[in-house]
Amino acid sequence: MGVSAVHALLRRGVFGSAGVRVAAGDVNGDGVSDIVVSVGQGASPRVLLYRADTRTSEGQILWTGPLGSGLRVAVADLDGDGVLDVVVGQGKYAQPLVRGYSGSTFLELAGWQPFAGNGFLGGVLVS
Numbered sequence: 276m277g278v279s280a281v282h283a284l285l286r287r288g289v290f291g292s293a294g295v296r297v298a299a300g301d302v303n304g305d306g307v308s309d310i311v312v313s314v315g316q317g318a319s320p321r322v323l324l325y326r327a328d329t330r331t332s333e334g335q336i337l338w339t340g341p342l343g344s345g346l347r348v349a350v351a352d353l354d355g356d357g358v359l360d361v362v363v364g365q366g367k368y369a370q371p372l373v374r375g376y377s378g379s380t381f382l383e384l385a386g387w388q389p390f391a392g393n394g395f396l397g398g399v400l401v402s
């Protein structure tokens with residue numbers, strides 16, 4: 276799946292009208308960049324991973340957030356294995372959560388709650 280394929284999904288309205296955030300990087304270690312797309316604030320916040328090796332228009336769902344919160348995405352090597360992982364931050368009006376996922380196994384690698392306990396609902400940016 277390349278950028279043009281994601282663009283085609285956007286044109287078809289697959290992600291609704293809430294807007295999307297995109298991060299790119301090789302998250303399964305095959306040397307080819309993959310694309311992570313999160314749906315912005317709106318009806319169905321979720322994070323989809325489009326790996327280049329699967330060549331499918333159906334992204335792997337990594338996280339579905341609470342209604343209306345929106346999700347932000349980035350890539351970083353969270354476990355130090357030399358392969359980028361997917362990082363997701365929960366947006367405004369929900370608890371500030373950050374989670375990390377393996378792009379190879381799709382399993383959650385890490386999860387933490389910055390600003391816990393102070394009622395902060397301003398959203399978490401990840402980069």
Ligand SMILES: [Ca+2]
Nearest residue numbers: 301302303307
């Ligand atoms: Ca890859």
Ligand SMILES: [Ca+2]
Nearest residue numbers: 352353354358
């Ligand atoms: Ca890693």
